[in-house]
Each structure stands twice: as C-alpha cells, then as structure tokens.
Amino acid sequence: MQKVLKDKIIEVCDKKIAQKGEQVGLSFYAFFANKNDNPELLMEAATWWIKTHKLDHFEKAVKIKNLVNGISTK
Template sequence: MRDSLRRHAIAICTDKIAKKGDGVGLSFYAFFANKNDTPDALMEAARWWIETHKLDHFEKAVKIRAMIEAGE
C-alpha cells in the first residue's frame, strides 16, 4: 500500500477510535469520500483488504491500524 494511503488510513482509524472507542469497526470504504474520485487508491485499498489479508467486510479499527503500522 502506498505511503500516502497508509498515512490516511491510519488517520481515519485513529479518528474513528477517538470518537467511538476501541470497539469501532470499519471497512476500507471509510478511507474514501462518498464519490469515486480516486479509483486507483480505492482498488489498492480493496486489494490490500480483500485479496492480501482476506479480511471481513467490517473489522475493528484498532486491528486495521495495527496492521498498517506494522507494514502488513
């Protein structure tokens, strides 16, 4: 996953956790606006989430942030 997407995803996870607590879940769609203005980044996140890590549609934000921070 490109560095800019990693930083953005970590920021989104951190924000969600701060607002809703450690139990908050999210999908990779949370990293994007409601319009598809960056399809290449959306597909990159989808591949990382679905193909590479075989994650469920919704996962805990703390888990996703930890995975990204660890470079997975």
C-alpha cells in the same frame, strides 16, 4: 502500500477510535469520499483488505491500524 493511503488509514482509524472507542469497526470504504475520485487508490485499498489480508467487510479500527503499522494481530 502507498504512503498517502497508509497515512489516510491511520488518520481515519485514530479519529474513529477517538470518537467511538476501541471496539469501533469500519470497512475500507471509510478511507474514501462518497464519490469515486481516486479509483486506483480505492482498488489498492480493496486489494490490500480483501486479497492480501482476507478481512471481513467490517473490522476493528485497532486491528486495521496495527496491520498497516506492521504489528501482528494474532
């Protein structure tokens, strides 16, 4: 995963957790603007989310942050 994507995911997860608590869920679309201004990065996030980790559409931000940091969620 590109560092820019990893950093963005962690930033968004931290912000959402701070705003709404540790039970907050999000989808990989939360890491991007409403316009598709970086399709390659969006596809990288989608592939990581859907193919690599087989995640549901919405997952807990804490779980996503742990996955990105290499911490087991099992």
